[in-house]
Amino acid sequence: MSVDLTKLPNPCYVLDEVKFIQNMEKLKYVQDASGAKILCALKGFAMWSTFPIMKKYLSGCTASSLFESRLCFEEMGRDSHACAVIYQENEINDYIKYNSHLTFNSISQWDALKGKVLKNKKKVKCALRINPEYSDVDTAIYNPCAPGSRLGITAEHMPKHLPKGITGLHFHALCESNSDSLERVLEAVEAKFGHLLHEADWVNFGGGHHITREDYDTDLLIELIRNFKENYKVEVFLEPGEAIGWKTGFLLAKVDDIVEANKEKTVIMNVSFTCHMPDCLEMPYKPAVRGASIAKKAKHVYTFGGPTCLSGDFIKGFGFDNALKVGDTLIFEDMMHYTFVKTTMFNGVNHPAIGILKSNGKFKSVRSFGYEDYKGRMS
Ligand SMILES: Cc1ncc(COP(=O)(O)O)c(C=O)c1O
Incomplete structure (x- = not known):
């Protein structure tokens, strides 16, 4: 009709539910075939009336703020993952309440807040965001790895070992990218942070994976994730935003x-x-x-x-x-993506x-x- x-x-x-479910099915296929967990980046798509459908397919959400964390916690009924540039000290306990995983954008943020995080009864998993200083993204305002970027820690500023309490690493270097771009980013990540990957239990590959686009090479993505998991014995997360609502x-x-x-x-x-x-x-x-x-x-x-x-x-x-x-x-x-969130x-x-x-x-x-x-x- x-x-x-x-x-x-x-x-x-107007969201077309049939098209939305098709995207969910493709993402679930990648999740199942690769063993990675896929989270919806709420910054790109936060239409929470779709959560009852989304949670049947995806592993949860990733948040860039306290409000997004709370939205996932309250409306999806799941702990979210947070990757915020700053956690305010007076908000950190609420972040812990709403999240299972927290990624810190700098060593100084981790040092400032680790006392509260490690002391909390709830044990959240913590990561540092690294900057591989490599990205294929041409549009300057969407390139998190441009020289001087405030987003993530460059290899030069990383400690030799993961600080006590840090079990994960997070990078975000893609935007509307196919999996060959991820392949090149992974090469940079491994070359610069390989020793730390061996110490990590989990790695978040960030967003920008345009998985639901017609020409996206899912086979390569699945192979890259499987190899990475095998080499480093880590759990892998992807957090696309745009791919969730793409053409829906x-x-x-x-x-x-x-x-x-x-x-x-x-x-x-x-x-x-x-x-x-x-x-x-x-x-x-x-x-x-x-x-x-x-x-x-x-x-x-x-x-x-x-x-x-x-x-x-x-x-x-x-x-x-x-x-x-x-x-x-x-x-x-x-x-549907990056519209009513902005x-x-x-x-x-x-x-x-x-x-x-x-x-x-x-x-x-x-x-x-x-x-x-x-x-x-x-x-
Ligand atoms: C840390 C992080 N994760 C995930 C995303 C989602 O990216 P996309 O919507 O391009 O998939 C972004 C986008 O800016 C981001 O900064």
Whole structure:
């Protein structure tokens, strides 16, 4: 049964449950075949209404803050893994409550907090985040291994042996990467930290594994993990975020106005790039819009712009065979990851609703937003 999209709330982030389950199945396959445990990185995908499905397939979640840790603990009912750049001293006991594994970003953070961590009745497993100083990631703001990076400890600053109380190592060096990139990162990790890997019980390979992308080489990933586990006798964790929500849904929007200046037609939408699709401007990339073609060949070419005051809240070059008109529905593809975890209410623009197209063909509204959400964040 197909749903009439014009009848759904608009704007709305719509998760396609069937596609989400397909991603979960692929991740579970990798988990089972490799022996690694896969955690959902909540920074990329934190739609907790999907946790009842997710927990059937994945091992849990990884958190970059106390709030994400708590979300996993309370809504998935599992201890999460945390990898935060900083743990505040007054929060560390709560981190211990919500997490089974804690990764420290520096020796100084570990030294400052190890007393509290080791004294706690609950025994959490602790790791240090290492920086292999190698990454294939070209986009500067997404490269955690760029020279001078604050993320992770370089080999030069690591002690000769793992400090007492540290049983794991964690690295994160990928972004939208295939497994051949992981292979090269592993070579760097082994060359620089091999002696410490032999002392570790567990290693977290971070995120950036684009496992659910069609051309992803899962066989190589599985082989790399198996070999690594065998060589170092360690438990391996992966914590992808983007791969969880990859191509599992869209942002439903509409045309509110069409303006023209210097022969350029701009569609004013009821959604904004800066508020609701921030990676389009930050990465930057041009999102796929259903029915739109390459602008050069199209009869009608539009710039799409948001309703905010930010001059740069637009993307050019969306082509259509038929002219768009006010009220038309727009569908921005693949908008489930790194969208509503990053959105803002800048300009007081309302937040799109969130819903699920269920596998039975029915639409389920999960959340809508309003003035109180905006007001609640201000003082
Ligand atoms: C430490 C860490 N783990 C996991 C992830 C998730 O990465 P991705 O969503 O690219 O898979 C990130 C992303 O920034 C990260 O910094």
